[in-house]
Amino acid sequence: MRATRSFVVGFILGVGLVAVGSAGAYHTRFVADNCNSAPPTPTSFITREGSATVALRARFEGYQWAGGCWNDNDRDDSPNDPHEDAATGGEGGDCSGFTFKVWRESLTTSDASFRQWGMLRYVHGPYTAASFKAGTGAPNVTVAKASLIKMDALASYGHIGLIYATNPDGTDRIIEAKGEDYGTDIWTRAYRGNPSYSGVRRTGWSS
């Protein structure tokens, strides 16, 4: 009887130990299990419409600080990632990694040509929100905020979001990788008139 009780206690302990270990590991497995390092496909042109499609496929797929890999199942496969760790290997991009892939840029900052990155390609790109804000890199330029249109960006030193649509009240619907607690989605924002934000445009759109 006592042996049975001890076995049960040990069994519960074992299950508990594995559960705790798995819970920690679960949030670090998305990149390892799903993402790749496939080279991008060079493309001869990009359209704003096509970039909106890239962005919409990342919608609902979560956020990962310093990340850049997601699938398209409309859910965050690594929810509740820790806020303070850039290396948790979760699903999603961060704001600048998301913008880099949506704008289909090159890893070489002097190269303004177009690169189609697969959703599951783990890549962040060379730009931070602050460097986008400064118009760093051959493909990126700063432009007057009043002239921004669909798939142009508003960038501060700590964040960047892309314009998806403009509302009748003058706010914008921004598609952005906002944070671990927010994921990647479209929200109404008042970034345009906020002095912290600058207007940024990817050059070379087909028109």
Next chain:
Amino acid sequence: MSQRESLHRPPSIGRRRLSPVLAGLVAGCVLASLAAVIGATAVAQRSPAGARAIFDATHLPPLLRLQGEPVRLTYDVHCALEGVDDPEQSCDVSGTIHLRSGRHDTFRAIPLEPASTADRRELTVTVPANVASSREGFEYYAELREVGGAGPILVPGGGADAPHRSLPLPDPTEVDLGVHTFGSTARGMRVVSAPWGDGVSNVGLEPGRALPAIGASAFDVDDDGSVLLLDEAHGRVLRWGPTGTGPSSVQLSIDRRLADMALDDDGSIYVLESVAAQERTPLVRHFDALGRALRSVETAEPGPSQLRRGPRGPVVLQQPSHQWMPVAETGTPTAAPDQARRAQVGRPLRTGGEVVVLRRADEILVALVSNGRVRESWRVTSETALAEVQLAEPLGRRLVLVFRTYTDATGEFVVLALDRRGVATQFSTPTDEWAEAAPLGRFRISGRHLYRLGSDGSGAFVERYDMGAPS
């Protein structure tokens, strides 16, 4: 067994007891690991790498326009096929606009035509002159479909029950602001100050090193002048009395992310969250004055942006339709389909009627509307760029209009009290948005005062401006 005996015998007892414990431990680990592997495999199998189909549309409705202006309706349609990775390979789309003069005619179907822009997939139609010139305006909704595939989708979602409406302004009061002079802002009386922190009188910043500062995301003012500040990071509201006493704290069961809030007449609190659970829409939560959860309801659309008190309960401005929808009446939640069916383009006012706003380029059109007819209207033009309209609300016989004007380097809020002759009162305020708040949650009117929510590196605050006696 005596304590002495037990001290003498632990090794053999330990060994005897340890064996089944160890056996159990090993068995538990093995079984749980197997379950984890199977579970992980299942999760991986549920995570397809292939691209899903996309079918979405955006539309900027011409809610107001000057008399005689031609009207062109445009829908930017996003359509991508399932399993096609190339984002430049989109699908064929078509659409129909259902249009009628005024509010009671029969809808007439007109096909939408593809626009000529190469980098966007637009469907468009010019509103026939006889409809555009109708003095009662016109109503419309679009039916969009993927050729041989998905759809149709209705824009707005309420379709014929709650179409978009465009009203002509026959004789708006013209207000020309010229070039804005930055740097001459007015400070109101600071009625609330709450330092950042985790104490009882502090407001919190949302966690996340990669996250911009977000905190104290909304506020509201009771009819007696009490100020309630939403401290979403701590899941509570802080309340200051009309003479500045406080704060007292009321805990709320909310998701602790950016949210808007509104007080009801009975002192209960509505909170509009901005992040939805998977495949759901954001929640409006209702709490009594003590913070006890009453009910919650999902918004009809995925992007609600503003929560206000309406004539019979809270109303929410929802995107993508950009329509105001009731989310509760006399405390009873309004189900999402009913919200969409009862949507309207103007914000319903507690005093009756509605206010309709449209910012386009460097002008703002605003109208007070009763029974579908424009009662008063203004056209505000500026040589400095205009951003969002934060507030448009009657105060006595005037209309208080608050909007942002900006350059690439700076920005300010402009406050206008408008009457039939033009501008009765005008001043500017700083934007003070060190921390991000709800996009349209920075201003409230209570009594004859305008209240403004701001923040700096030390904390959040609310300032009060006297707008003069309502005339």
